[in-house]
Amino acid sequence: DSPEIKEEVLRKDDKFLTLLKDVYVESRDPPVRVKDGGGEHLPSKQEEKRLTKLGHLEALDVKKVSKGKISLVEALTLLNNHKLQPQIWTAEKIAAEYSLELKDVNSLLEFFIPFTVMEFPKETKKAITSRKPKQLT
Numbered sequence: 001d002s003p004e005i006k007e008e009v010l011r012k013d014d015k016f017l018t019l020l021k022d023v024y025v026e027s028r029d030p031p032v033r034v035k036d037g038g039g040e041h042l043p044s045k046q047e048e049k050r051l052t053k054l055g056h057l058e059a060l061d062v063k064k065v066s067k068g069k070i071s072l073v074e075a076l077t078l079l080n081n082h083k084l085q086p087q088i089w090t091a092e093k094i095a096a097e098y099s100l101e102l103k104d105v106n107s108l109l110e111f112f113i114p115f116t117v118m119e120f121p122k123e124t125k126k127a128i129t130s131r132k133p134k135q136l137t
Contacts, residue, residue, distance in 0.1 A: 067099045074098060079114050 065071050070078070078098065081089040095105045 068101065068104075070098050070100065075108070075112070076114070079108070079112055082109055083114055 065074075078089065078094050082094065091102060091105045091109055094100065094109075095102045098105075
């Protein structure tokens with residue numbers, strides 16, 4: 001706010017200005033190193049892959065996944081199979097079928113449940129809408 005400070009900041013110093021004109025900066029990028037293999041990223045360890053079990057939905061998903069993992073279509077398929085036939089599609093069978101850990105399959109079956117679409121009959125809707133609410137006293 002002080003006018004003296006403002007004036008000092010805006011004032012050009014000829015001595016420093018001439019020194020600044022003498023400064024020359026040159027910048028160069030370091031030389032690019034080419035790695036063996038043409039710069040492709042190769043995994044450090046070879047992952048074991050398996051073919052997916054997709055049936056008629058195979059056009060919608062990937063063809064190969066790493067062992068211990070499943071694709072989205074496979075996850076939905078196994079969850080639906082377990083929901084429809086839990087005696088046949090047990091956690092142990094799913095783990096063996098899809099090369100998964102049993103603890104992961106148990107967690108998957110516990111925390112991910114496919115939706116069920118339910119449609120109420122028309123008479124039930126009518127009974128719900130025509131019912132008068134209770135009067136509070």
